Amino acid sequence: METSIYSVIAFYGLAITILGNATLVIFARNIVHSVLFLAVTFIAMGGLFLLLDADFLAAVQVLVYAGAVCIMVVFGIMLIQRSDMKATNLFNRQTFAGAGLVALVVAMCAVFAGRTAWTDLVAAGEVPANTVQAIGELMLSKYVIPFEVAALLLLVALIGAIVIARDEEVKANAGN
Amino acid sequence: MLENLFVGIAQWLRALLGGVGVPVEINEAIVMLVKLVAILVFILINALWLVYMERKVAAYMQARIGPNRVGPKGLLQTTADIGKLISKEIIIPKKADIAVFLISPVLIFVPTLMVFAVIPFGKNMAAIDMNIGVFYLLAIASLSTMIFWMGGWASNSKYSLIGAMRVVAQMVSYELPLVLGLLGVIMIVGSMNMSDIIAAQEHTWFIFTQPVAFLIYFAAAVAETNRCPFDLVEGESEIIAGPYTEYGGMAFAMYFLAEYANIMVICAMATIMFFGGWHAPFGLTFIPSWVWFFLKMYALIFIVMQLRWTYPRIRVDQLMGFSWKVLVPLALANIFITGIGMKIYQAMGW
Numbered sequence: 155m156e157t158s159i160y161s162v163i164a165f166y167g168l169a170i171t172i173l174g175n176a177t178l179v180i181f182a183r184n185i186v187h188s189v190l191f192l193a194v195t196f197i198a199m200g201g202l203f204l205l206l207d208a209d210f211l212a213a214v215q216v217l218v219y220a221g222a223v224c225i226m227v228v229f230g231i232m233l234i235q236r237s238d239m240k241a242t243n244l245f246n247r248q249t250f251a252g253a254g255l256v257a258l259v260v261a262m263c264a265v266f267a268g269r270t271a272w273t274d275l276v277a278a279g280e281v282p283a284n285t286v287q288a289i290g291e292l293m294l295s296k297y298v299i300p301f302e303v304a305a306l307l308l309l310v311a312l313i314g315a316i317v318i319a320r321d322e323e324v325k326a327n328a329g330n
Numbered sequence: 331m332l333e334n335l336f337v338g339i340a341q342w343l344r345a346l347l348g349g350v351g352v353p354v355e356i357n358e359a360i361v362m363l364v365k366l367v368a369i370l371v372f373i374l375i376n377a378l379w380l381v382y383m384e385r386k387v388a389a390y391m392q393a394r395i396g397p398n399r400v401g402p403k404g405l406l407q408t409t410a411d412i413g414k415l416i417s418k419e420i421i422i423p424k425k426a427d428i429a430v431f432l433i434s435p436v437l438i439f440v441p442t443l444m445v446f447a448v449i450p451f452g453k454n455m456a457a458i459d460m461n462i463g464v465f466y467l468l469a470i471a472s473l474s475t476m477i478f479w480m481g482g483w484a485s486n487s488k489y490s491l492i493g494a495m496r497v498v499a500q501m502v503s504y505e506l507p508l509v510l511g512l513l514g515v516i517m518i519v520g521s522m523n524m525s526d527i528i529a530a531q532e533h534t535w536f537i538f539t540q541p542v543a544f545l546i547y548f549a550a551a552v553a554e555t556n557r558c559p560f561d562l563v564e565g566e567s568e569i570i571a572g573p574y575t576e577y578g579g580m581a582f583a584m585y586f587l588a589e590y591a592n593i594m595v596i597c598a599m600a601t602i603m604f605f606g607g608w609h610a611p612f613g614l615t616f617i618p619s620w621v622w623f624f625l626k627m628y629a630l631i632f633i634v635m636q637l638r639w640t641y642p643r644i645r646v647d648q649l650m651g652f653s654w655k656v657l658v659p660l661a662l663a664n665i666f667i668t669g670i671g672m673k674i675y676q677a678m679g680w
Contacts, residue, residue, distance in 0.1 A: 213469040216470065286462060
């Protein structure tokens with residue numbers, strides 16, 4: 155990890171971009187704008203990974219979050235019929251539940267931040283130039299069970315989607 | 331001398347700035363900036379020229395002559411067209427989402443430019459030699475879906491909206507076979523670095539060891555650039571011009587030029603992954619490596635253009651079926667067979 159003046163400047167630039175856009179995601183009243191701000195937030199987070207020399211993770215961040223998750227939201231928007239998009243991302247009145255959830259998330263972040271040995275991480279020094287191989291080996295050795303479970307989950311989701319789509323078709327044909 | 335022309339220019343620039351006493355970091359930044367500007371100019375000039383090439387190819391395939399009035403052999407035709415488009419008014423529809431509507435054609439070139447940064451045009455000629463080059467390219471390229479959708483959605487017109495829906499569905503569907511097709515090559519090389527992939531093809535191009543992967547990649551890539559026979563996105567007989575329907579003047583031209591820049595990307599990528607990149611065939615190494623790269627790239631671009639004027643457009647349901655029921659299973663089978671083949675070769679001790 156570099157600690158030159160340039161990386162510090164880059165970090166604060168990215169941090170401002172991320173926080174600013176994340177705020178705009180919440181406060182934009184048009185859900186289409188929210189999605190676009192969300193995409194910018196994800197891409198800037200990819201920049202943070204780059205700053206930590208994790209280039210593979212940065213590319214994954216862009217591909218999966220900005221490229222796929224935002225597109226899923228886009229599908230959702232296009233499938234919902236709505237003549238006016240002006241007030242589609244409004245606040246609800248669940249103040250207490252919301253505050254509780256936010257407090258929980260902040261507490262969790264604080265606990266993890268407190269438990270991480272930051273000085274050791276910085277002292278560990280150089281990140282290997284080629285992280286892909288190491289990640290691949292870990293995924294198929296130490297973390298093979300979570301990896302396979304995630305794959306299974308995706309398979310179930312895929313089959314579920316097909317079953318739901320097919321069911322509609324059969325019903326429609328029966329109706330005719 | 332010619333072989334190292336561009337590398338030499340970069341070194342000369344570095345030495346010049348170093349001689350004047352510019353600090354190393356700023357020196358590197360300036361060299362990188364010059365490289366990126368050079369790439370940008372290169373893309374724009376190429377996109378302009380490819381529009382002309384497309385019109386000429388189309389004309390000859392239809393027994394016409396094509397543009398032949400402006401400049402020698404009509405070479406300045408597209409320059410004149412761009413001049414006209416710049417002077418035109420950009421009409422903003424009354425109900426459009428103005429900010430998104432105007433940002434989309436501006437952003438459309440960004441992923442393309444970012445992708446070109448990692449493409450090695452010749453020996454030692456990648457602006458950035460990245461370890462995860464191929465993966466980076468795929469990740470950045472996936473962003474353009476969003477930008478097309480922005481344009482189509484913000485126009486607030488029926489044709490644009492249908493076009494935007496088709497863009498999203500088509501580009502997401504064909505991204506999968508594209509990635510899976512390239513995986514066969516990456517498995518053999520064991521690296522996602524483009525220079526490594528090219529180096530691995532010194533003796534045998536991957537088109538010979540991975541022919542199925544090439545066909546899958548090429549079909550998916552043509553679909554990703556929304557070119558005929560997969561040009562449902564802008565199917566003019568059905569939805570006028572798809573997402574670009576409401577755009578006029580230079581805003582439209584940006585989409586138009588981006589399409590040609592994207593054709594360059596997919597053909598450059600095919601050259602790198604399957605046609606040995608800048609390696610010279612038959613030992614003809616007296617011709618500089620970058621000339622070989624461009625020759626292969628333009629040959630592929632020519633094929634893409636021929637496809638457009640040869641095949642009719644396919645239907646929407648055929649489009650989706652072709653991706654999910656033909657290309658994806660085929661790509662998965664290719665990965666499976668490649669894996670088995672690699673193990674057999676290892677067992678045989680090759």
